[in-house]
Amino acid sequence: MIEVLRNHIIARLGNDLDNLDKVLSNFKHITTKRNEQLLQQGDTCKYVYFIAKGCLQVYVYDKDYNETTRDIVIEDNWCSELQSFGSGKPATENIRTVEPCELFAIDRQSFQKMMETVPQFDKVYKQILEASYANSVYRINTFVSLSALDRIKWLMEYRPMIMTRLSSKLIASYLGINKDVFSRLKAQL
């Protein structure tokens, strides 16, 4: 299973990395069931997760305690609450598994050590950050300008796997649409 992570890194940095095995040894393999809580808001985010298999939900609660999903992250991607992870401050977001998962987790101390001793690891971090940021920007721009129906169409175009693989409830909370409305709109496509 660690091969997925190995290939992920090689794909980004090439396979001329002396230290790749050293880097990989810093990751802890975690197998989870579905609906496991990886991070609770208020706690410090201790890990950056690489998802070898499965799917994670990053979410917050609105004032009526409804979940609103900031991000849905599938295999071959990274997931964390970088604000909290980087600063050690309490997290403002929650993370849970929405499917059984195979994860590789690296803690803050190892992460820092890798950043300092393996220059390429620093590059990977920048790539994660840049990709996360690009994703957010894209999401804001579509979100602010599109109607509920157009957001659904956008999701089918941009992340079709999400539409077929996950529950309507989750998708609706990702799109910022009430689940009843989502059900109605989906029917009229």
Next chain:
Amino acid sequence: MIEVLRNHIIARLGNDLDNLDKVLSNFKHITTKRNEQLLQQGDTCKYVYFIAKGCLQVYVYDKDYNETTRDIVIEDNWCSELQSFGSGKPATENIRTVEPCELFAIDRQSFQKMMETVPQFDKVYKQILEASYANSVYRINTFVSLSALDRIKWLMEYRPMIMTRLSSKLIASYLGINKDVFSRLKAQL
């Protein structure tokens, strides 16, 4: 005016920087009127701007050619279209001044050179990226879960200067609210 930039960097990295003047020499001072176009979508974003004075708007167009504002950036902050700037690909966003501005611009080549030769500059870049990302995450989480009225309240709380300093039209497009609706809701606060 370059003092603003100098102080900004010192505040983040301390003033024990041998190379600070060398770094600053890479920035071009630009004075603008209001409503000047700094970046047009489709073009490559050539600069990262530091705003010493004034205010920039980062925006896109929806399908009816209405502006939707992804970000409003005021003095003592950085602004760019990092996706395009980093990759050289066409920008998906537009940037314009909404006030007369004093800017310091650094082009891609100088930026790369500084990243490689001045380790602290790399740190500044990471800080810009992290701050931009944090800002986006915050924006998504409030945006998805709040009603139009609550978004206005949020803005008054979180970025009060925006409310008093800029036009309703601009604020409405930042909040993703129709300007007529914005006017009505503001009246009932």
Next chain:
DNA sequence: CGTGAATGATGACAAAAGTCTACAATTTCA
């Protein structure tokens, strides 16, 4: 400093999205 253009406010109406209830379908896990 005056004027033309841009911005802001408001009312009437239309459309979109949210809420609630009930029930059917599906899924989970013991």
Next chain:
DNA sequence: TGAAATTGTAGACTTTTGTCATCATTCACG
């Protein structure tokens, strides 16, 4: 596998948001 829980669909209704037209106000700029 089968019962309990969760999820999905649908209709009736409410609330929120958007649109359009009009007029007042403010602001930018020569």
